[in-house]
Amino acid sequence: MTLLDFARGPAFFAAFSILIAGLLWRTSGLLLLRRRRNLAKVRIRGPVAAVAGGLRAVAMRSVPPHELEKNITFQHFTGYAWHIGWFVTFLFLGAHLPFIRSILGFGWPSLPNGVLLVITAITLGILLTLYIRRLFHPVLRVITDMDDHISVLLTILPLITGIAAFAHWSVFGLRYETMLSIHILSVEALMVWLPFGKIYHCATGLLTRFRLGATFIRRGVRA
Amino acid sequence: MSDLSEFESRVKGLKSLAHPVTLPDEERVRRAKQVMLEKLDSHTAMDLETCVHCGMCAEACHFYESTHDPKYTPIHKAYLLRKVYRRELSPVRLLNKLFLREITAQQLDEWTELAFNSCTECGRCDLMCPMGIHITQAISITREALGAAGAAPPELRAMEHEQAEHGTVFGVGPEQLLRTIEELRGRGIGIPLDEPVAEVMVLTTALDLLLYKDTFAATARILNKLKVSWTVRSAGFEAANFGMLSGHLRGQALESQRIVDAAVACGAKLVITPECGHAYPALRWDAANELGKPLPFEVMAISEYVGREIRAGRLKVRPVEVPRKVTYQDPCKLGRHGGVFDEPRAALKALGLELREMQSHGKTQYCCGGGGGVFLIDASAPLRRRTFEIKQHQVDDTGADALVTTCNSCRLNLTSEARKVNWDIPVESLVELVAASLTDNP
Numbered sequence: 001m002t003l004l005d006f007a008r009g010p011a012f013f014a015a016f017s018i019l020i021a022g023l024l025w026r027t028s029g030l031l032l033l034r035r036r037r038n039l040a041k042v043r044i045r046g047p048v049a050a051v052a053g054g055l056r057a058v059a060m061r062s063v064p065p066h067e068l069e070k071n072i073t074f075q076h077f078t079g080y081a082w083h084i085g086w087f088v089t090f091l092f093l094g095a096h097l098p099f100i101r102s103i104l105g106f107g108w109p110s111l112p113n114g115v116l117l118v119i120t121a122i123t124l125g126i127l128l129t130l131y132i133r134r135l136f137h138p139v140l141r142v143i144t145d146m147d148d149h150i151s152v153l154l155t156i157l158p159l160i161t162g163i164a165a166f167a168h169w170s171v172f173g174l175r176y177e178t179m180l181s182i183h184i185l186s187v188e189a190l191m192v193w194l195p196f197g198k199i200y201h202c203a204t205g206l207l208t209r210f211r212l213g214a215t216f217i218r219r220g221v222r223a
Numbered sequence: 224m225s226d227l228s229e230f231e232s233r234v235k236g237l238k239s240l241a242h243p244v245t246l247p248d249e250e251r252v253r254r255a256k257q258v259m260l261e262k263l264d265s266h267t268a269m270d271l272e273t274c275v276h277c278g279m280c281a282e283a284c285h286f287y288e289s290t291h292d293p294k295y296t297p298i299h300k301a302y303l304l305r306k307v308y309r310r311e312l313s314p315v316r317l318l319n320k321l322f323l324r325e326i327t328a329q330q331l332d333e334w335t336e337l338a339f340n341s342c343t344e345c346g347r348c349d350l351m352c353p354m355g356i357h358i359t360q361a362i363s364i365t366r367e368a369l370g371a372a373g374a375a376p377p378e379l380r381a382m383e384h385e386q387a388e389h390g391t392v393f394g395v396g397p398e399q400l401l402r403t404i405e406e407l408r409g410r411g412i413g414i415p416l417d418e419p420v421a422e423v424m425v426l427t428t429a430l431d432l433l434l435y436k437d438t439f440a441a442t443a444r445i446l447n448k449l450k451v452s453w454t455v456r457s458a459g460f461e462a463a464n465f466g467m468l469s470g471h472l473r474g475q476a477l478e479s480q481r482i483v484d485a486a487v488a489c490g491a492k493l494v495i496t497p498e499c500g501h502a503y504p505a506l507r508w509d510a511a512n513e514l515g516k517p518l519p520f521e522v523m524a525i526s527e528y529v530g531r532e533i534r535a536g537r538l539k540v541r542p543v544e545v546p547r548k549v550t551y552q553d554p555c556k557l558g559r560h561g562g563v564f565d566e567p568r569a570a571l572k573a574l575g576l577e578l579r580e581m582q583s584h585g586k587t588q589y590c591c592g593g594g595g596g597v598f599l600i601d602a603s604a605p606l607r608r609r610t611f612e613i614k615q616h617q618v619d620d621t622g623a624d625a626l627v628t629t630c631n632s633c634r635l636n637l638t639s640e641a642r643k644v645n646w647d648i649p650v651e652s653l654v655e656l657v658a659a660s661l662t663d664n665p
Contacts, residue, residue: 022315029314030272033265039511041518043562057355065351067587071282076353079277138293139278143302146322148276196315201354204273209355211266216349219508220562221586223350 004177007184015188022195027203042218050214057213057223058206078126085123086155089116095166117166124159127152151197157186226434231639233393234599240381244373248328251372255331258368258472259307267364268312270356271305274298280358283351285589286341289609297348300337301361303330304368331374338365339376339470340603343594345555350586363470370470378599379469386465387474390481395429397457403432404455407440414443418454424491424520425455426462426482426506428499430631438498438631441658442525448661449538459485462502467509468596479510486520493521495528498654500556500594500630507561524557526629526653530566533573533657540660542575549576549651550623552614552637553588554630567629567653574660579621589613591628593636611640618648629653 001009044053064076090096094110101107131152134140161183163169168176194200216223246254278296281287286295293299306326309319344366348358369375375383386392404414415421425446431439446453459481466474486494496502507522523531532538551571557563564585571578583589592610597603614637618626626648628634637650 026272026314030265030269033263033268033312035265036512039515039517040508041511041521061353061355064353065283065587067583068279068282068351072279075277075279137278138291139281139287139296140276142293142296142299143276143278145276196318198275201273201275204269205275205354208270208273208357211269212349212352212355212357215266215357219560220564221350221559223355223586 002177003181004184007181007188011185011188015191019191019194022192023200023203026195026200030204038218043220044217049217053217053222054210054212054214057216058209060223061209075130078130082123082126082130085119085126086159089120089123089159089162092116093162093166113166117163120159120163124156124163127156127159131156147197150193151199154186154190154193154197155199158183158190161186227635227638227642230434230635234378235601237378237381237599238601240385241377242380242384246373251328251331251374252326255368255372255374256307256311256326258371259304259364260311262364262367263304263308263312266357267304267360268308270358270361271301271308272313273354274305274356275354277353280348280352280356283347285343285345285347285592285610285613286606289613290606294337295341297342297358297362298352298356300334300342301358301365303334303338304361304365328372331369331372334365334369335374335376336602338362338369339379339595340597340600341606343555343590343592343597345590345594346559347555347587347590350559366470367472368470370472375469375471376596376600376602378601379465379596382465382596382599383469383471383474386461386463387471387477390461392429392461392463392465393433395432395461397460399429399432400427400455400457400460403436403439407436407443410440412440412443413447415454417457418452418489421452421454421489421491423451423453423493423495424459424486424489425453425495425497425525426502427455427460427497428463428502428631429461430463430499430635431497434635435498435631435652437655438652441652441655442495442497444658444661445525445529445532445538445654448663449532454489454491456485456489458488459483462496462499462506464502464505465596467501467505472513475505475509476513479506479513482506483510483514483518491520493523493528496522496524498525498629498631498634498652500554500632501596503563504556504560524561524563524629526557526567526570527563528566529654529657530569534566534569538657539662540570540573540657541662542573543656543660547576547624548579548622549625549627550579550581550618550621551584551653552581552591552626552628552630552633553585554628554633555588555590555594557629558588559586567627570653570657571627574656576627576656579623581617581621583617589617591630591633591636592640593632598632598636598639607636607640608643611637611644615641615644615646623648625649625651627651627653627656 092111093116097107097110165179165183213223280298281296284297310323342362344359346359427439464478466478503524511518592607634650
């Protein structure tokens with residue numbers, strides 16, 4: 001079995017299994033923790049109000065709070081930009097689509113390689129900039145831990161290895177097939193880490209927003 | 224003013240009244256962890272798991288904004304809880320234990336500064352977090368854990384001990400209540416005390432009985448004007464809850480129970496909290512959950528009640544004779560934590576006052592800087608000064624002639640800080656303004 005066969009076969013199967021099992025484990029663990037029934041008489045009653053309050057929070061937390069715009073605009077919009085860039089690259093690169101098609105059974109048109117190369121480069125640039133900012137910004141330094149370093153590294157690696165494979169760069173004299181294998185393995189490393197590190201927020205982020213909005217609306221506050 | 228100075232000296236002396244903490248370090252850590260693990264639920268756990276460490280909450284915090292010290296980042300204040308959660312309760316705790324060490328007694332003491340001295344639990348960070356994390360809830364649990372470990376600030380421990388053991392606050396008990404009521408009766412203001420049956424039970428605070436008697440008098444005049452059946456009960460008149468402020472769970476439940484018992488004894492359908500910010504969430508949101516059953520009465524803040532009665536046309540007020548420009552300080556515990564925004568503004572409008580809103584008002588209002596018991600903490604004095612500057616600038620920008628609020632802690636803190644910098648804007652009580660404009664004023 002070649003390294004490429006391993007990356008495409010057993011390694012992918014193992015990473016995918018860990019991803020699904022990890023997500024189920026962590027999410028069910030969270031949901032099974034005790035919940036407290038609120039016995040206080042709420043100001044705004046009823047499930048409709050709670051759902052409306054929750055959905056409002058889900059929507060409104062997607063835009064920067066107007067009073068803080070001047071301070072967080074850069075971080076807010078670069079955060080959006082790299083997430084979008086990362087997923088556009090993953091979903092619309094011509095080389096990825098046969099793989100996606102083989103998993104889902106259907107696909108969609110790809111974007112031109114040149115466009116995606118620019119998007120990937122911008123995404124990588126933003127991620128590196130944000131990481132350097134994290135290393136030097138006083139607030140981010142206080143709240144940064146090992147999880148951040150690992151998560152950033154594993155998010156960046158597929159982009160770097162992907163560009164290298166795509167451009168047929170022979171890093172350390174490695175063959176294209178080996179570079180491609182490393183790229184696939186880097187994605188699999190991300191899949192393995194996702195349920196355990198902070199990237200897990202992709203599973204709960206909307207839920208926490210919703211819950212906060214529902215909690216506050218019961219007290220009469222649109223959060 | 225001399226009353227204020229005298230009160231400030233009493234606050235200064237609080238620290239020396241605190242009982243020393245004699246628990247061994249291991250026991251302190253054990254107690255803190257026990258509270259954290261008991262109080263952590265699915266909601267808070269998910270919050271702690273979802274934080275992406277973006278640090279945006281720092282920009283919402285008046286302590287960070289006024290100092291730019293990164294340790295005041297709100298989510299950082301919850302990191303002690305997060306650490307215990309990740310090591311002990313998280314579904315991926317086995318992995319987390321590889322990276323995280325056990326919390327220490329030294330960390331408990333470090334977190335006194337973060338969870339108490341530099342956090343008023345104002346909740347502004349909750350409304351700013353892009354992930355919708357209820358940061359204040361996590362800090363509140365941290366406070367309770369520190370309280371159990373004897374790591375609450377000495378001033379709050381002293382206050383909690385006095386209230387739990389003696390049933391008094393600043394030495395104010397039923398005797399002082401009676402003296403004040405008799406004094407006000409001497410001014411022609413009727414205050415029903417210990418009526419066996421009443422529709423409405425009114426709470427007051429030691430602060431009002433010592434410093435702001437006119438606020439208590441104003442409340443009485445409004446209720447008399449409305450001709451409601453009301454009373455103050457000497458067995459449960461104190462609205463302040465130092466169990467809540469010091470993170471002492473049993474103390475918090477005890478104070479709430481006193482009020483509930485007093486209200487049940489007179490069959491009150493409505494309990495009105497005074498112009499005291501934290502008294503409102505303590506009774507309205509927390510009491511039922513602490514006591515394990517729904518409260519058998521409604522809870523309203525006095526400003527909420529007054530605004531409602533004015534809107535309904537039951538309380539008639541005449542516009543002030545000299546129109547003034549005022550700005551309104553939303554107390555965090557009433558506004559952001561309680562949804563009381565419109566009623567106080569309705570009252571100001573009925574009084575014919577021109578309301579000039581601060582840049583941050585309503586749900587994004589800045590805390591006065593002294594909430595959550597911080598006004599009493601001596602170590603917080605330099606921070607309070609810094610945070611006050613934010614408020615001062617925002618008020619000055621409105622061009623208002625007066626600052627109106629409906630929380631005696633806000634009023635006291637703002638008056639006290641204003642005096643230190645010779646800022647001469649009056650800080651006024653909403654309820655007093657309303658009472659002064661009652662038609663057929665007694």
